Amino acid sequence: MSSKQSVLIVDRSDDSRAVLRMALQRRGLEIFEASRYEAARQWAQGHPVDLVVVDLERQGLDIENSSESFERQQDWGEVPLVLLGSARRKNGKDNQTDAGQFIAKPYRYGPLIRRIEELLETSQQADRAA
Amino acid sequence: MKQDSILSAALRSCPTTFRFRGDGAQVRGNRELCLPTAPLVSFLTTTTSGSGGVASLFVIKGRDQGHRFELEGVSVGIGRDASNSIQLHDTEVSRRHAEVRRDDDKFQLTDLGSSNGTFVNGRKLTDSHPLASGDRLQIGASEMLYTGPSETGAADLAKQIKIISRGKGGDGSQIVQSMGQDESSDLLSGISRPGQSPWLARARSNLQIMYRTALAVSHTLDIDQLLQRIMELIFEWVEADRGCIMLVHPETGKLEPKVRRDRKGVATEDKITISKTILDYVREKNEGVLTSNAGDDDRWDTGASIVKMGIREAICVPMQGRYDAVGVIYIDTTTSARRLVQQGLANKFTSEHLKLMVAVAHQAALAVEDTSYYSAMVQAERLAAVGQTIATLSHHIKNILQGIRGGSYMIEMGLEDHGKLIADSGESSSEQLAKAGETIRRGWDIVEKNQEKISKLVLDMLTFSKEREPDLQPGDVNQVASDVVELMVSRADDFDVELGWEPGQGIPTLTFDAEGMHRAVLNVVTNAIDACDKEEGSFVRVATDFDAKRRLALITVEDNGGGIPPDEIDKIFLLFESRKGQRGTGLGLPVSQKILKEHGGQIIVESEVGRGSLFTLELPAVFPVDHHVGEDTMDGTQDV
Numbered sequence: 001m002s003s004k005q006s007v008l009i010v011d012r013s014d015d016s017r018a019v020l021r022m023a024l025q026r027r028g029l030e031i032f033e034a035s036r037y038e039a040a041r042q043w044a045q046g047h048p049v050d051l052v053v054v055d056l057e058r059q060g061l062d063i064e065n066s067s068e069s070f071e072r073q074q075d076w077g078e079v080p081l082v083l084l085g086s087a088r089r090k091n092g093k094d095n096q097t098d099a100g101q102f103i104a105k106p107y108r109y110g111p112l113i114r115r116i117e118e119l120l121e122t123s124q125q126a127d128r129a130a
Numbered sequence: 131m132k133q134d135s136i137l138s139a140a141l142r143s144c145p146t147t148f149r150f151r152g153d154g155a156q157v158r159g160n161r162e163l164c165l166p167t168a169p170l171v172s173f174l175t176t177t178t179s180g181s182g183g184v185a186s187l188f189v190i191k192g193r194d195q196g197h198r199f200e201l202e203g204v205s206v207g208i209g210r211d212a213s214n215s216i217q218l219h220d221t222e223v224s225r226r227h228a229e230v231r232r233d234d235d236k237f238q239l240t241d242l243g244s245s246n247g248t249f250v251n252g253r254k255l256t257d258s259h260p261l262a263s264g265d266r267l268q269i270g271a272s273e274m275l276y277t278g279p280s281e282t283g284a285a286d287l288a289k290q291i292k293i294i295s296r297g298k299g300g301d302g303s304q305i306v307q308s309m310g311q312d313e314s315s316d317l318l319s320g321i322s323r324p325g326q327s328p329w330l331a332r333a334r335s336n337l338q339i340m341y342r343t344a345l346a347v348s349h350t351l352d353i354d355q356l357l358q359r360i361m362e363l364i365f366e367w368v369e370a371d372r373g374c375i376m377l378v379h380p381e382t383g384k385l386e387p388k389v390r391r392d393r394k395g396v397a398t399e400d401k402i403t404i405s406k407t408i409l410d411y412v413r414e415k416n417e418g419v420l421t422s423n424a425g426d427d428d429r430w431d432t433g434a435s436i437v438k439m440g441i442r443e444a445i446c447v448p449m450q451g452r453y454d455a456v457g458v459i460y461i462d463t464t465t466s467a468r469r470l471v472q473q474g475l476a477n478k479f480t481s482e483h484l485k486l487m488v489a490v491a492h493q494a495a496l497a498v499e500d501t502s503y504y505s506a507m508v509q510a511e512r513l514a515a516v517g518q519t520i521a522t523l524s525h526h527i528k529n530i531l532q533g534i535r536g537g538s539y540m541i542e543m544g545l546e547d548h549g550k551l552i553a554d555s556g557e558s559s560s561e562q563l564a565k566a567g568e569t570i571r572r573g574w575d576i577v578e579k580n581q582e583k584i585s586k587l588v589l590d591m592l593t594f595s596k597e598r599e600p601d602l603q604p605g606d607v608n609q610v611a612s613d614v615v616e617l618m619v620s621r622a623d624d625f626d627v628e629l630g631w632e633p634g635q636g637i638p639t640l641t642f643d644a645e646g647m648h649r650a651v652l653n654v655v656t657n658a659i660d661a662c663d664k665e666e667g668s669f670v671r672v673a674t675d676f677d678a679k680r681r682l683a684l685i686t687v688e689d690n691g692g693g694i695p696p697d698e699i700d701k702i703f704l705l706f707e708s709r710k711g712q713r714g715t716g717l718g719l720p721v722s723q724k725i726l727k728e729h730g731g732q733i734i735v736e737s738e739v740g741r742g743s744l745f746t747l748e749l750p751a752v753f754p755v756d757h758h759v760g761e762d763t764m765d766g767t768q769d770v
Binding site for chain 1: 525528529531532533535536537539540543569572573576579624
């Protein structure tokens, strides 16, 4: 089993995936990519990953309220989820969904990558504690 | 003085009054067809009622202007708090202000003990109020218009009314007399006939006046123009020297002069002096008055201003609308001392004039209200449209910005690597340098791609927004289509779509705007490529042809993508109605359609879900001036 932590990027845009992949690979992470959400979800059932980044907007899954983000989180169980999407949200909350992390577009890559690293760090610590 | 009952009855049955009593269900349809003489209810129905004829509230004033709320569910709360189904962002609205309760198809409005109260048509609610279409609700500083649910759907009506061909079970009716619009107004002509009673002649004359007033007020949506017409009509019927119309300012409640008219050839004072006493009486009592300073009306004895006005007869009537008095109409006439000596004291204005003026003013007021509400609705719709436009454009610009940020970040990573390699020059390999260069190159490609996107967006916006004259020059349709295909090859490759190009033979040189047509074809081809959603075997075929019979150059773009459902085909040319989700701006096809229309052409769409779509751009053939067209050319057998 690889000691590298792994991240699954789900985004319809090749360019966006390429930027994130390159940035995360430089930090020693193993990257998997998918362009479609359903295909990614099915693939992940046989391939556990440490974190999932989903561009909701490009999947047509953008969340309007927290219950939808909760449903998205249900799809991935305990795996930390970073959701990228439009800022138009009815519940007025900005960054934190009930379960995953919601980051509104247009985001900057620096803070996004730092956030991903923090989440991976937290989950690694939790694993060690367990 | 009360309104004459006969005239009131006439008013109730006149077309303008009918406007607010119509059943909205019968007038749903193309909004443009209702303008500019659109009845308000039909306007409300076409613009504010949902597709299923759901009751709704449309905000025409206040911070939420332009929002339409459908009244769904048994209880709909209205208030400032987010827990209300209708949340109004208005500080004068209570947190839980009012409630609309549904009982079958009836809707009752109740105030929930709000601080500032709930008003319907200017009256404060003390109890539950059954809402009727056209009701104006005031909640805090916000105003809303209520539109009830349609009672009979168009489909039901189609069953109730049948149009049959002659001889197919009809009742054999034949036309025995017909009458045009002009003749119908002649029937009301006030010209007296021999043996006709004076009462009947007067009644006919009055009806004629009301008929013409109704016509006059129903042909304009410009309040100033409307008032001008009313004044002209009044001067035709009444021997007034001067007249003016004043409207109540919606904010201050004060009367503001809008129209003034003087009889030609009559020397009048520059300033129309109107007694405040009279104005106050008219407004407070909501009654029209006929005054004469030579008269004996004891109501004016205490009004000092009457004395100052000289020998003058005046009529001042309220413009009573559906909800409020919207203004007053004032006319006066002065009889000089010399004429008085010559003719004796004979009144020019009679109670008959007053009755007519009251009726005309009521008509005018209804029209002013219509026009005001129409303007408010148009303004609200315009604001909503502007809001939607800004939101949609911001969204696209945001996505492009995101792309540029991604590209820039990649360049930054490449430069960082490059910098490190240069600093440690001793150890850096050419392979690592090349890798850093490749990262920068890739980042730059992303930035460029997004620059293209924003440039396309801006060009589409400009093409759509501007009324532009196409730059008509002789050109080659095949060249335009071929340029587009060449430009789109790389995009088609990116999406694994096979892009085919079949240039038509014998297409003559035509006059058209090559740049515009390039844009039109480009947008359609881009859409076709984007529509291809198959994993493999996707294709887009671009072809040209010339239909000599119909004198049309045809550019066809065919794809084997997902196709468009029949109920969505009409929408694809609507602004911002993208079917491509986040990838589309919803500008492409409307722009293409606009360009074709500028050339007198059109875009025809045939589509089948699951099989694909065929877009045909029909460009009418306009031959260059020095081009001689022979029969052979038109048959497409000879290349020119």
